[in-house]
Amino acid sequence: xxxxxxxxxxxxxxxxxxxxxxxxxxxxxxxxxxxxxxxxxxxxxxxxxxxxxxxxxxxxxxxxxxxxxxxxxxxxxxxxxxxxxxxxxxx
Numbered sequence: 001x002x003x004x005x006x007x008x009x010x011x012x013x014x015x016x017x018x019x020x021x022x023x024x025x026x027x028x029x030x031x032x033x034x035x036x037x038x039x040x041x042x043x044x045x046x047x048x049x050x051x052x053x054x055x056x057x058x059x060x061x062x063x064x065x066x067x068x069x070x071x072x073x074x075x076x077x078x079x080x081x082x083x084x085x086x087x088x089x090x091x
Contacts, residue, residue, distance in 0.1 A: 050074045
């Protein structure tokens with residue numbers, strides 16, 4: 001089972017990436033959460049389209065570790081939304 005703490009840690013790291021993209025300007029408060037809401041409103045699924053989950057071998061025979069990350073699809077969507085919000089040109 002994946003804990004809420006892990007999801008929050010992952011989400012906070014992603015929000016920090018968006019803030020670094022915006023530097024030295026700032027994105028509006030709650031931007032990442034609002035973008036997630038818009039993403040889901042467009043028909044994307046929270047668990048299937050926002051997060052990516054893969055297994056990686058640990059070196060032990062038959063043992064793997066679960067790696068959870070923000071999906072590339074959502075990362076592109078949110079990055080584009082951040083650039084639009086900041087008036088940056090996207091291609």
